Amino acid sequence: MFKTLITAAALSLAASTAAFAVDVTAGTYDVEGTNLDGSAYSGTATISLESDTTCSITWETGGTTSHGICMLYDDAFAAGYVLQDAVGLVVYKVEPGGVLEGGWTITGKSGSGTETLTLRK
Structure with missing residues (x-):
């Protein structure tokens, strides 16, 4: 249980729908993504517990390292990060x-990229 980063109850869509727990686990994740120009990248991300509501995240992709702060809110997991001299934002849906x-x-750039993090077993 100490590996569980944050657990939150999801809202029920209807009274007859059972509530389910959403959590994000601290650990190492495989990263697969697309850059703003559509090209692919891969690497790893490490999520570490900082408090009962926040975490830190570090990405190692394409020979570049970026660091950020993250949090879980319902089924959304968000992180703000710094990459070289720019500030970025990523929002994930917890599956x-x-x-x-x-x-x-990321600041100073048009468009958006995609990213999937998969927890290593």
Whole structure:
């Protein structure tokens, strides 16, 4: 249980729908994504618990390292990060089985990229 980063109850869509727990686990994730120009990249991301509501995240992709702060809110997992001299934002939807599906952007650039984080077993 100490590996569980944050657990939150999801809202029920209807009274007859059972509530389910959404969580993000601290650990190492495989990264697959697309850059703003549509080209692919891959690497790893490491999520570490900082408090009962926040975490830190570090990406190692394409020979580049970026660091950020992150948090879980319902089924959304968001991180603000610094990459070289720019600030970025990524928002993921928490999917079953330790998968985070999201999109990202960075200051001074047009468009958005995509990114999937999959927890290593």
